[in-house]
Amino acid sequence: MNGNTVLFFRPRECVKKSEGDYFMKRENFQSRLGFLLVSAGCAIGIGNVWKFPYVTGENGGGVFVLFYVLFLVIMGVPVLTMELAVGRASRKSAVLGYKALEPKGSKWHIHGWFCVIGCCLLMMYYTTVSGWMLDYFYKFTVGAFDGAATDAVDGVFSSMLANPGEMAVFMVIIVLAGFLVCSFGLQKGLERISKWMMLALLALIVVLAVHSLTLDGAMEGVKFYLLPDFQRAAEVGLGNVITAAMNQSFFTLSLGIAAMEIFGSYMSREHSLTGEAVRICCLDTFVAFMSGMIIFPACFSFGVQPDSGPSLIFVTLPRVFVNMAGGRVWGALFFLFMTFASFTTVLAVFENIMASCIDNFGWSRKKATGICCVFILLASMPCVLGYNEWYFSVVLPNAPNGGQILDIEDFLVSNLLLPLGSLIYLLFCVTKWGWGFDKYLEEANTGTGLRMSRAFKPYFQFILPIIILVILIQGLI
Template sequence: MNGKQRETFSSRIGFLLISAGCAVGLGNVWRFPYIVGQYGGAAFVLLYLICLAILGVPILVMEFAVGRASRASTATAFSILRPDKPGWQAFGYVSMITNYLLMMFYTTIAGWMCHYLVKMLMGGFSGKDPQQVTAAFGEMVASPATLCGWMIFVVLLGMFICSRGLQNGVEKITKPMMTFLFVALIVLVIRSVTLPGASEGLKFYLKPNFQALFSDRFGEALFAAMGQAFFTLSIGAGSMTIFGSYIGKDHTLVGEAVRVALLDTVVAFLAGLVIFPICSAFSVAPDSGPNLVFVTLPNIFNTMPLGRLWGSLFFVFMLFAALSTVVAVFENIISFAIDRWGWDRKKAVPVNLILIAVCSLPAALGFNLFSGIQPLGAGSTILDFEDFLVSNNLLPLGSLVFAVFCTCRFGWGWDRFIAEADAGSGPKFPKGLRFYFLWVVPVLVLWIFVQGYLQMFGK
């Protein structure tokens, strides 16, 4: 064990909201509703929940267990739990690289949210026709000063929050931010579902369409459900390990993981209740990705009564979803320096602030000055490439490492993992499923990994 007294959360709700904040990200809003509608509405949600239960939650429990048992981030957790097997420690460095890579492009996207929130608040879309609203996104990404300025603002804000410490910074800010995120989302749902013409969107989103699910695209739908269950919880990078290291042993980790997964799923599901009724009411096809957030919805808000108010509220929600992830991953990055090199927070924050700001420049400049660099083919950007490295490579392979480490006798081992996961009151981890978690889960993870490549390069 590391000798330093480790800071802990002041409350259990703090742990749940911050862990959920790390999981709740932009993918909940611009990916989940779209794939739900694409693959059978409520029927797909059922498939997704099954995948969440058999794949996402178990690996989340494993991450929490590694963190709680070691009282450390992945920078040193594996060497603490298996000091006689130094090979496992190599993953600590891979985990660190994954977190840095994630922030190298995520800070740019969070900056987009800042820019659009200010633009919406200032009435920047008022009186604009659809072509002008659409052009606004192109104007934003074409400006190096705009993208770099907002990216640096996000890095400064996130690092300032983390500099205050776990309780006085991360927890103190994230708890009200996540609370307001839920409030804003519920208000937006009420406004959306009460719009004239919203019922068709609700029917499309909520009525199970098993014919669409069990069609010749079922394999595609299953991959989408497994991928969403897998990536939505931010598992595989060690981001959840650090929060496991901050919690006590009053409650079992299965119960904690289920609560975090439910909070994350509720946000994603409610986002669909905002998007589909709005698009239906205004006869607009819902897009996926940046087009939905920066083109489709601003055009709709522009034509709604009090659209500036609803648009501002939406971008506050989006910014908080992005910032909650940024702050959580920054805390993980700072903990690497504290655990691995024995730095204090006062040194870890400014060093990482400069490092992340500089390393984030290529993604921000990839839309303008570096637009000639197209690593994934024509039309791709540096941001796309960094996202591909993290989402399609490092996260699934990282999850594979956690699954093997917690079940294999050459790793931490099944019995030690079970003892840690089951410490405290609450639901216990199913002990009889070792074969499933040792052999089946890694196969599923590898399948997701391969399918990601096939989708990217097999077209």
Template sequence: MENKRETLSSRLGFILLSAGCAIGLGNVWRFPFITGKNGGAGFVLIYLIFLVLLGLPVMAMEFAIGRGSKQNIALSLKTLERKGSKWHLYGPLAVIGNYVLLMFYTTIAGWIFYYFISAAKGEFNNITAEGVNTFFSALVANPTKQITWMVAVVVISMSVVAIGLKNGVEKITKYIMLALLFIMLLLTIHSLTLPGTAEGLKFYLIPNFKSMKEIGFSTILYEALGQAFFTLSVGIGAMSIFGSYIDDERSLGGESARIIALDTFVAITAGLIIFPACFSYGVSVGQGPSLLFITLPNIFSKMTGGRIWASLFFLFMSFAALSTIIAVCENIISYWIDVKHYSRTKACVVNTILLIVLSLPCILGFNVLSSIQPFGEGSNILDLEDFIVSNLLLPFGSLLFILFCTRSSGWGFENALKEINKGKGLKISNLLRFYLSYIIPIIVLFIMIKGIWDKLF
């Protein structure tokens, strides 16, 4: 029995959903600490250039694969490929990529939910730096607490998807995204009124070529390239699914530009919240991953009204994480509906149980299974899962999508460009054929090889 394919009810829904998928912890957690580590404004400028040069065409191609096939990623390559070719073999691997992403993303989202509740209860009031450190260590050492919050995240996300595409995923993500943008605005205004924020803004908005030279231009270029690439969630079909739900009214280059602009606005605004606060309270901006769970609660504990601002910040983070998880869950469920012919409800029930079980290794990697250290001393199962998605599947999938769209053995450049340029809006020129066919694949291959090399050696 074939299921009638659902569609999105509005263009705004498509833009907010796609942006919600792209806007996640990469923007509001990774972007500020990578920017801090790489000297601030100069890094931001290079990052923005790479977003346009690399992110926009790759995103447009992934959307085109979805819209051209009207299928989820497991079937879309098979639908569009030349007869007898093997491009479709990546389809199931892309679906696995969505699962691996959620295997650790649900755990981190659970931590953020827990932090939001803790902040609202005033648990960070007047806490010392050591106290915050102990708070986080106690959380990751406690599997029961982590599992409880991970289960809450999975159940909430899957419940939204179970309601349906229009009334659940589209409608609720719209509210989540609008709430996220409103809370960001409040937090930014507050951050800009803190004493001593001028230094933070100077670091963030005015390039310092001397510090860039000290860090090394090649390091900054690679980090900016990597961040521009990873922030958009391209490569595992999480974007193409929303392309499959929309009509031909608008060009995909124009829609990609709008989604990237919204994604970038959130990342830049996250920096406006975090950097003035760090400078105001004399905290190092290059703190790394601990910035979110250890550094920021410490800053909020010293602020006037810190309880309110900490609660709002972690609520905003919860929304950012949730928007990505709902989008990726929708991609998984569409696979079960289209390929396995399950009803939406049945697919959601099965996958709720499946995701809870699959998320356990990440949680246990911090306690019961902490002896498993895949990358040596101090690494854990989360690092391995993140490596599989970020360094292997996202770049490999993106490379495959680019080659599929530009090679005659795949979909072919003319077909892909025709699909991208259908409708009103920004068109991608045929003159970019060499750049899209050869330069971008080399850049993506470089990101992939360097990422693997750095992690393993």
């Protein structure tokens, strides 16, 4: 540990190693499946099931998908192994993880505090959007859309945004449910609930995709989605398509704010990190891919534009379900799937926030649950009020036509903290001023399974940092 020893003085949850020294007894995942499903649940979220389909639609379909997969392999997998390696080698959350591995006298651990801030910022708006998913599931379940005209369907989303009470109720449900699950600990809470929720999510997405493929005209949607059409991509601009694919593949895993690092600290050393990272990326990509298989065939079947942007989920798709036989059931199932996808991310990030407080401040899990829950509830309210009582409009790179508080928070996380944090993790793992490539490689290749080749060292040290820096600069301007 480079001569650095991290002490944790709470004997009832510590193991005494020698006189006067206490080390925190770290929880572990109960099973490998639990680790994979919880980690994939963290990666699988709104970026997969909401953003991926509409960005694909905006950028020409199949060509975008090809570049997305390419960039996921050359960028996503390496940085994911690095976050997991820091967590597994240190057995700590972000701040103490850096302290355990960094060279003596260096200040890499400062980034750990920005990771905690990033997780809190993410939850300040993510809980609200997750509440939107739950709200729509409730509306379809009780038949609020039954027999609604197109104008009425379009007005439901605007009406929800204008009602702070309605949004607050569903946000509060998400926050309370999330912290309740995490209060039971890793195995009895997060792992147990996320495992079943992820299995239900995967089953739901297959059922929904099969149903979409049976609709009249569905194959036109599949062709638009999967067949590479470079002429269509050229109309958008091939450079724009490549850039969009690079951004989406990078952001889909939520790397850079230690959201994945914490699960590395809980995992066993039986399997190599490269193999586990590939499996997580495959699950993440499967859900993103299948989301498109639900949405594009349905859109083409009912003559709806698949490139309608962010409104695709909350405005366009409800129109499709309203006009579909059994639309009430299929709409409810779709938004149940969306709720599961977003809630698994909420659980994972809540666990990260709580673990950071437990590690750094010596809190019990019960105390961390209470304080963090109250903080997130209060911190989430500006996002809820930003669409009504505190409404204003500001031009941002991620909202060129005007954004609200949610867009500001999303800009700070997605455009700044995620790429900058990923760059710091990368440099920490591959440069002599940080942990170092040899130690990272040894940790990444510990265990059975796919191994990371030493031949990638020049790429990691000189090319990958430039790619991430380009993403960072592009996101800021």
